[in-house]
Amino acid sequence: MEILGLESLTYGVVDMDTCSRFNEDFGLQLVETSAACTTFRTEENSTIILRKENDPTLPPAVTSGSQLRQLVWSVPSADVLEQIAAELSKDRDVTRDDNGILWTLDPMGYGLGFCVTQMQAVVDEPVQLNTLGNPVRVDTRFQFSEKAKILHLGHVVIHAPNLQETYEFYTKRLGFVLTDSFATGQGYFLRSPGSHDHHNIFLFHVEEDLAGIDHASYALSSFDDVAMAGTHLEKKGWQSFTGPGRHQIGSNYFWYFDSPCGGKVEYYADMDYLTDDWVPREWEFAPEVVAAWDTGPGFAQ
Numbered sequence: 001m002e003i004l005g006l007e008s009l010t011y012g013v014v015d016m017d018t019c020s021r022f023n024e025d026f027g028l029q030l031v032e033t034s035a036a037c038t039t040f041r042t043e044e045n046s047t048i049i050l051r052k053e054n055d056p057t058l059p060p061a062v063t064s065g066s067q068l069r070q071l072v073w074s075v076p077s078a079d080v081l082e083q084i085a086a087e088l089s090k091d092r093d094v095t096r097d098d099n100g101i102l103w104t105l106d107p108m109g110y111g112l113g114f115c116v117t118q119m120q121a122v123v124d125e126p127v128q129l130n131t132l133g134n135p136v137r138v139d140t141r142f143q144f145s146e147k148a149k150i151l152h153l154g155h156v157v158i159h160a161p162n163l164q165e166t167y168e169f170y171t172k173r174l175g176f177v178l179t180d181s182f183a184t185g186q187g188y189f190l191r192s193p194g195s196h197d198h199h200n201i202f203l204f205h206v207e208e209d210l211a212g213i214d215h216a217s218y219a220l221s222s223f224d225d226v227a228m229a230g231t232h233l234e235k236k237g238w239q240s241f242t243g244p245g246r247h248q249i250g251s252n253y254f255w256y257f258d259s260p261c262g263g264k265v266e267y268y269a270d271m272d273y274l275t276d277d278w279v280p281r282e283w284e285f286a287p288e289v290v291a292a293w294d295t296g297p298g299f300a301q
């Protein structure tokens with residue numbers, strides 16, 4: 001069951017104008033806007049959709065206030081879509097909308113969609129970094145971006161009160177692959193079968209009252225772009241949560257910001273690229289395990 005990665009996220013939000021301004025400042029491209037719905041895109045054409053929190057087309061929210069409501073995963077063909085429909089129809093309602101998206105609910109209560117992908121993979125230029133004794137950029141200046149581009153919707157991190165049930169649903173019913181586990185069964189980094197990202201979803205156990213999205217994460221070309229994009233967002237007055245820094249788990253550079261749409265958003269670059277040869281590891285929770293370095297207040301705040 002090949003699932004390529006995240007195609008779309010939909011948030012139900014309290015303040016559409018503020019959330020739209022945030023997404024534009026963040027660097028997402030505005031596609032279209034109406035009274036009911038505003039859509040943004042990445043370079044790869046994954047979409048981030050804002051609807052009002054009380055929009056009747058959305059499934060019930062897992063918490064009050066602005067929150068993630070729906071996730072859509074991309075598949076390569078109609079055949080794969082039919083395989084997923086057959087599997088999930090065994091124990092839950094599955095519907096299709098006018099856009100051909102297959103819909104159900106996941107065990108946490110989020111709208112869970114699948115569609116034949118509309119994305120166009122971005123093939124990024126290698127970043128030319130000189131190291132001592134190994135120059136790869138000779139008689140050539142570094143190629144700075146004029147503006148950091150949001151290339152790829154990489155992953156979501158969700159607080160899951162029913163972690164084990166959700167973990168088994170994604171792995172046993174949809175074939176998601178365990179990349180690493182965290183804090184002895186308290187968290188699972190999973191990648192969709194068909195993705196090489198270190199993770200496309202990280203599920204972390206919390207008590208019921210802390211359910212909700214932790215963050216959505218977007219790949220940029222390089223650390224320079226992460227730093228440029230984050231600096232731009234700070235100058236626009238948005239609040240950094242932590243970063244820039246570099247994770248131990250997944251190896252990626254990061255910079256997190258609080259999002260008015262719900263939870264946080266993360267810029268990242270240079271994440272581990274995994275194949276079937278990867279052997280899952282177990283990580284303990286400690287600030288120095290989460291980040292190799294972090295110039296912000298850190299994750300223990």
Ligand SMILES: [Fe+2]
Pocket residue numbers: 155157215217266
């Ligand atoms: Fe992340």
